[in-house]
Every structure is written in structure tokens, then in C-alpha cells.
Amino acid sequence: MKDSELAGGAADRTHTGTSIRSLLVRNAARVLAKPAVGVWMARPDLAWPLTLVDDTASLLPKPSGAEYADVDLGSCSAEWVHAESKNDEQAVLYLHGGAFLMGGLNTHRPLAVTLSERADCPVLNVDYRMLPSAPVAHAVEDAVRGYEWLCDKGYDGEDIVIAGDSAGGYLAFMTALxxxxxxxxxxxxxxxxxxxxxxxxxxxxxRGRHTECPLFPEAAVDSLVDYIETAQTRLVVNGDAALPICPLDNDLSVLPPVMIHAGEDELLRTDAEAMTEEVRASGGQCELHLWRNQVHAFPVLADALPESRRALRIAGRFVKTVTRGEDPAVIEPRHRRSPEQGAVA
Known part of the structure; x- marks a missing residue:
């Protein structure tokens, strides 16, 4: 299937090509990461070094070809990522994944840069508060604050796309709600x-389970939900619900157009399909892309995989389409906002 066929519409699309690199990543996930997730599932109460992944990623050099600026959102920090010589009349608010427990600006910086390039606009990558120090509701509050920061810089709602992977996808929907x-x-x-x-x-x-997921054991989400409930019981005050409201249990008719990407046999494929069905049933627009032989949240690998590059190219065109309302192929960059001030130059 050619990329030109993927710019619009709401039909499901399955991408079947698989690169050698993707197969290597898939096998590595099955051999190394999946057993590690199983160990965490057995004892999630232990003092796991949850910051280690993002701390390790901080040792890598920042991708070239982009400008970076630190942003203080008050309750958390963020990073303004701006690919060089790009349009800045639109923006993406990005919320990283990591099961509400790990990940951050460093792990998702390559994705933010590539998405900035493909979407032809800057990306605000939010380092929201996480468990076990803060309830999930605080992460939603931080995401809303990031959205307000963009509005304060002169962006209108119609200029902003909210994006996220895995738990960040949950936050993207909850933020819009x-x-x-x-x-x-x-x-x-x-x-x-x-x-x-x-x-x-x-x-x-x-709904059944996808037992062939190369990254997660089939009970991984159940274990995560149990952990969230236990952790938030210690954190939540004023009688608030211990478990955050599920996006599916809300009025989805208020959502803007949605694009979802997922692995064809990953554990969260059922989530992607359920959200697609519910958005459409509510009268909204949702385009679902399923990718064969790809691991969970594979676009996070950015330029490391051909399939990640393709997915982000499709995602970038979606951003340009919903923010500009025109064929993105014929749109030229307009003004430039400085990443530090957001002022139109």
C-alpha cells in the first residue's frame, strides 16, 4: 500500500511489510523484555529503579537537526522540540508512554524530533508526574497545563494535536476529555x-487476548491496573476514586478526529480496536492502522526502523491534515515562533 493512499478516510488499514530490523527488535523483545515484564508483574511492590531507563537515555547525544528549549509548566517540566527550518503555526502536545511509571523526555526525544520533522511543526514533550509519587490524575493535569502553555504562546485549539504512546495514549484521550x-x-x-x-x-x-504479543505477557494489563489501584490508594485524598476513569466510559462525541497505530498481534490491539469502534459509534472520526510483526509502540523507535519511519510519516500527514484543513503536500511554512518565547517572528 502506498503512503499516498493513507492521508484520509476512516477505513482500517493493515501494513504487512516487515523489515529485518523489525524482526530483530521483535525477537529481542520476546527474549529479553517480556521476561523482565513478567518479573515486575510478580513483585510490582518492590523498589524498582524506575528512573533508570530515562536516566540511561540521557547519556545519548540529542538528535541533530533540531532546536531544544526547556519549559517550566509549574508542576512538571517539558521540552520544546523544533525541527530546523520548519513551519511553526501548528504544534503537537506529546505525552510519553511507560505504564505511568517510567520513561520521559530522554527516552522519547528521538520520537519528538522525528514527529516534528514529519508533522512540519514543533512538539512540546511533557515530563508529567508519574506513579508511584503522583496519581494518574496529576498526569492529566500536567498535560492540560502543557496545552494551556501552547495556547498562551498563541496557538489556537485548531492548531494543536495531542499525541501519546501506550499510557501516553490514555493520557491523550483523557486530556482531550x-x-x-x-x-x-x-x-x-x-x-x-x-x-x-x-x-x-x-x-x-x-474481548479476548493477543497471546502472541512479543513484549507483554497476557495478564500484563491486569497487573498494571491492580498496581495503579494499590498505588493510588496511598496517594489519593479527599475521597477521589482510586482508579482513574477509563476513556471508554466517557462521552467520546466531544473528541476531535483520531488516528491510532498499533501492532497487529500486540496485547493492546484490543484497546485500539475498542476505541476505534466507540469513537465511530459516537459519530466521530477514527482511522486505525495495524502493523504486522511490530512490537508495542514501535514508532517510539523513530528512525531506527523503516516501519517506524513510515508510521510517523503517516502520523505527520495526519497532523498537517487536521490542523491545516488542506492537502499538506501543497502547504508551505509560514511564520516562525521562537522555541523560547513562542512569539511570531
Whole structure:
């Protein structure tokens, strides 16, 4: 299937080509990462070095070809990533994955840079508060603050796409719902990469499981939900619910157009399909892309995999389409905002 066929519409699309690099990543995930996840599932209460992954990623040099600026959102930090010589009339608010437990600006910087290039606009990568130090609701608050920061810099809702992978996909949907509840400007779109959207264990069981997932054991989400509930019981005050509301249990008719990417046999494929069905049932637009032989949230690997590059190219075109309302191929960059101030030059 040619990329030119993927710019619009709401039909499901399955991408079948598999590179050697993707097969190597898939096998490495099955041999190394999946057993590690199983160990965590057995004792999630232990003092795991959750910051180690992002700390290790911080040792890598920042990708070239982009400008970076630190942003203080008050409750958390963020990074303004701006690919060189690009349009800046639109922006992406990015929320990293990591099961609400790990990951951060360093692990997702290559993705932010590549997405900035493909979407032809800057990306605000938010380092939101995480478990076990803060409840998931605080992560949503941080994401909303990032959205407000963009609005303060002169972006309208129709200029902004909210994006995220895995747990960040959950946050992308919950952020858009929170914006609607607060009557803040509606974003132009939501881009979700292997999103977690269903925290109802019984409902998940009724949909069946993808047992061939190369990264997660089949009970991984159940274990994560149990952990979230236990951790938040210690954190939540004023009688708030211990478990965050599931995106599927909300009025999805308030959402903007959605694009979802997921692995064809990954554990969270059922989440991607359920969200697609519910958005469409509510009268909204949702385009689902399934990728054969790809690991969970594979676009995070950015330029390391051919399939990641293709997925982000498709995602970038989605950003340009929903924010500009035109064929992105004929749009030229307009003004430039400085990454530090957001002022139009």
C-alpha cells in the first residue's frame, strides 16, 4: 500500500511489510523484555529503579537537526522540540508512554524530533508526574497545563494535536476529555500509538487476548491496573476514586478526529480496536492502522526502523491534515515562533 493512499478516510488499514530490523527488535523483545515484564508483574511492590531507563537515555547525544528549549509548566517540566527550518503555526502536545511509571523526555526525544520533522511543526514533550509519587490524575493535569502553555504562546485549539504512546495514549484521550469538560478550546486531533484505553479488567477479558504479543505477557494489563489501584490508594485524598476513569466510559462525541497505530498481534490491539469502534459509534472520526510483526509502540523507535519511519510519516500527514484543513503536500511554512518565547517572528 502506498503512503499516498493513507492521508484520509476512516477505513482500517493493515501494513504487512516487515523489515529485518523489525524482526530483530521483535525477537529481542520476546527474549529479553517480556521476561523482565513478567518479573515486575510478580513483585510490582518492590523498589524498582524506575528512573533508570530515562536516566540511561540521557547519556545519548540529542538528535541533530533540531532546536531544544526547556519549559517550566509549574508542576512538571517539558521540552520544546523544533525541527530546523520548519513551519511553526501548528504544534503537537506529546505525552510519553511507560505504564505511568517510567520513561520521559530522554527516552522519547528521538520520537519528538522525528514527529516534528514529519508533522512540519514543533512538539512540546511533557515530563508529567508519574506513579508511584503522583496519581494518574496529576498526569492529566500536567498535560492540560502543557496545552494551556501552547495556547498562551498563541496557538489556537485548531492548531494543536495531542499525541501519546501506550499510557501516553490514555493520557491523550483523557486530556482531550478534560479540555471538553473545562470548556477549553477543542484540539484539532488525537494521535495515539498503541494506546491503553481500557482499565476495566472484566470488559477486557470479554474481548479476548493477543497471546502472541512479543513484549507483554497476557495478564500484563491486569497487573498494571491492580498496581495503579494499590498505588493510588496511598496517594489519593479527599475521597477521589482510586482508579482513574477509563476513556471508554466517557462521552467520546466531544473528541476531535483520531488516528491510532498499533501492532497487529500486540496485547493492546484490543484497546485500539475498542476505541476505534466507540469513537465511530459516537459519530466521530477514527482511522486505525495495524502493523504486522511490530512490537508495542514501535514508532517510539523513530528512525531506527523503516516501519517506524513510515508510521510517523503517516502520523505527520495526519497532523498537517487536521490542523491545516488542506492537502499538506501543497502547504508551505509560514511564520516562525521562537522555541523560547513562542512569539511570531
Amino acid at each position: 478534560a479540555l471538553a469538560e473545562a470548556k477549553l478550546p477543542k484540539p484539532a486531533g488525537i494521535l495515539a500509538l498503541s494506546p491503553l484505553v481500557d482499565t476495566d479488567v472484566d470488559r477486557r477479558a470479554g
